[in-house]
Amino acid sequence: MSDARFDGRLAGALPSPTSLRERLPRGKTLVWIGLSIILGWLVVVPVALLILSSFKTEGFPTDAGFTLRHYVEAYTDPELRVVLFNTLVFTVASTVSAVALGTALAWLIERTDVPGAGVFRVLIVVPMATPPVLLATAWAMLLSPRAGSLNLGLVSALGLSGMPFNIYSMAGMVFVETLTIIPTVFLMLAHAFRNADPAHEEAAQTSGASPWRVFWRVTLPMMAPAILGAAAFVAIVCLVVFDVPGTLGMPARIFVLSSQVYYLFGASPSGVPAFGQISALAVLILACLILLAVVYQSFTRVSSRFVTISGKGFRPRVKELGPWRWVGAGLVSAYLALAVVLPLGMLVWASLMPYLTPVTWQNLGLMTISNHLAILKNPMIVTAVVNSLLVATIASTAVMALAGTSGWIIVRERGLAGRVLDILTFVPLAIPGVIMGIALTYVYLSIPVIPIYGTIWILVIAYTTFYLAYGSRTSQSAFFQLHRDLEEAGLASGASAARTHLRITFPLVFPAMLGIWVWVFAHVMRELSIALMLHGRQNVVISTLIWNYWSGGDPVTASAIGVWLIVALTLLVGATFALTRNR
Amino acid sequence: MTEIDRRTVVKGLAAGAAGLMGGLPGPLASAFAAEADDMAKLVPLAEAAVAAKEEPAVWYETTATDLLAPCIATFNKRFPKVAIEHVRGIGVGDMVAKVMQEARAPGKSADLVTTTADQTWGITSRDLALPVKWTDYGMPAKFAPTPYSLICAHSLFCIVYNTSQLPEAEAPKGWEDLLNPKWKGKVGSPAFAQPYAGLVPVWGEPRTTAFVEKFAANGPVITASTYTLAQQCASGELLAAVGLNWTARPTIQRGGPIKILFPDPYPLSTNYSTLPKYARNVNSAKLFACWLATNEGNRAYEAATGRGSLFLDTETAKLKLPTASEFPLDEVPRMTKLIELYNKILRAGGPI
Incomplete structure (x- = not known):
């Protein structure tokens, strides 16, 4: 604690330094124990079952005996080398491009005078509301090599001899995945950019540094934990994501780890999916993830380097771009055109067609609203909407609470306790949805006193676990920016730890926490693989309804639900940003 | 079975089915149709289900629940006191995996599983299926090639x-x-x-x-x-x-x-209905499986899923088909x- 911050009036009311030191650790310890128990149950159980399954004969934790067969089969498969190379290319390219573009967009919108920043801030997260399988399909309809509407348009407009783009390629996969991930990067970084104290940048400028040098030497290092956290998170997401590689890579036989997992799920020589091999591959993903987490931890060890909110008041400085602000607006608009306007337009088009068909004048005559009316006639729609809202609200609130509390301890307690929590909150991301489904099915079938199998509560638990990683990364980056002096000033003034957090810490990180809530809410609303694996008698949700249409040969009605889901989530995101605009 | 033997059997089966669908009911076809329409033999199952106060029988199948709702509604017109609850399987081995897990854990769910031959085999080969004498309920012997499973659709x-x-x-x-x-x-x-x-x-x-x-x-x-x-x-x-x-x-x-x-x-790929060994609502499940293998049930199932039986009076059976090939x-x-x-x-x- 900095003595310079105490004035005489405050010092007179101070409890002794000893009691301060005692009060905080005791509270932290209790919270740590409570969190460890909850996270242990949520995270350790499925991870332990995942590892156990990889050594079991048929890949179920209850199988008799142990075997290394799955590791031998999975890792000696000659295809694996190609799969790993593809995965590396896909992950690195998508991560680098998404983090670079997401960072640029966050900086432009939060720290510059780019025109229309308020509208951009809402629109930029719209792709987050789009189920990735629909986004990938929309792009397939736009850039497929034979009937892609955009391809056809370009051929016609430019008089080309052949289709200029093929979305069924590695470049196509990276392109669409980048569009999908950018909103997440933006949300993870926007808060950090918004709250960055400009004092350091101003000091550098005063010392004669050029704007470019200030950006590289001051702004970027100051944002390092947030950017690294986002990069680590995005890298893992790209490692496990299936929708885009499955839709755009598999037709061209480009397999990555996630599509390999899907492939093993579908290839069932023994009548059941190859769960053992899936688990063995997931262990590799888990190892990569822990490695990433350790690298991230070592980089952010000296957390005080990244503090940007201290007790001193400041107003975030907006950089004036001059005429370049229109270039900035053009860049953001280009992203929005690619990530929102074109695919959403394609989805709207599909939702008005009787079957998937290219955009042509001739096909305008096929237009119908019957797909939208079909949704209303579906007897399960009300149940699905209510269930989705309940699951998303409860899970996002739980993630916010757990991630907020654990993030605070991880940042404030840099020892083993913090590291354990950090790893615990990060590893669920490495568990493929199918494995998470199997693990939770087994756990809750085995415990009849917790009868949640087939109910919405098993989904709440699964999503709370799965999305903890995002919540944890984001909350940590918010707490990294918060100087501990602020909390200690509250404690020093005689406030209890709870009151200090309620009145000081929480209001300061509220926008970040709300960002977590919105992100998790939107992702739960659209998530599919876990919902399908845990689908039971009483827990139909919107994403499974979309899947019902999609897998039932009715992608146009699936597109119609997707359009309404996007509209609803866009309104939610817009309202959230309006709520936090002045915070 | 040799290659030629198998081919003969498969061709014979397809020919029999083709005869049925072509409006030329041979002895095989008419026997199937008559037996498959005998609802009277299903009534005791319905009575047993009601007497045992069975809960809704949980049916695992891969079609969307909302699409199957009319099929279940048709069943309930015939047997109003027996309830069926559909749970969708996502296919590709998922249902076998669930049955395996449910069989090993205290919590139970499925009473009936309708799925492809390889998944049915996945259940029966692990000794997880309940043997049923389907002919006791008026089902033709051809519909039940093993004691465990009843043909539902093709x-x-x-x-x-x-x-x-x-x-x-x-x-x-x-x-x-x-x-x-x-x-x-x-x-x-x-x-x-x-x-x-x-x-x-x-x-x-x-x-x-x-x-x-x-x-x-x-x-x-x-x-x-x-x-x-x-x-x-x-x-x-x-x-x-x-x-x-x-x-x-x-x-x-x-x-x-x-x-x-x-x-x-x-x-050709045949779909079978199978009761897991641990099924709790056995009479309801048997009744529903048998009803699906009647003309009335199969037409309702076909209208919902597009899959009908080649052995029954369905749209699928009316197709003009060449030689079928199936293991x-x-x-x-x-x-x-x-x-x-x-x-x-x-x-x-x-x-x-």
């Missing part, structure tokens, strides 16, 4: 093609046409090789393997779902694709410019091994 593999880009004369007529270099990159295939393995009972392994290798080398676009393939044909993205009759149906019903043709031979249940292990091999060939884009 899926027919076919070739789907785009009619606006391919005039009838240019459309593929059979499997060999798909090997023509002019189709390179313009034909779709399911990522999993069930239809090709399904050719082996008629073609034999060497010929089928050679075909799959040449087909894979011709660069088919592979997609997980045959629904998607039908849609891609309709949009013009693909000119033709290997598909299933019932997954092409929704696109055809919506006016999509596609047609299906059944190559000779066409791979019998006891050869499923061999079939799955072949699927595994052909999956790899498809993925590698040629011989491995």
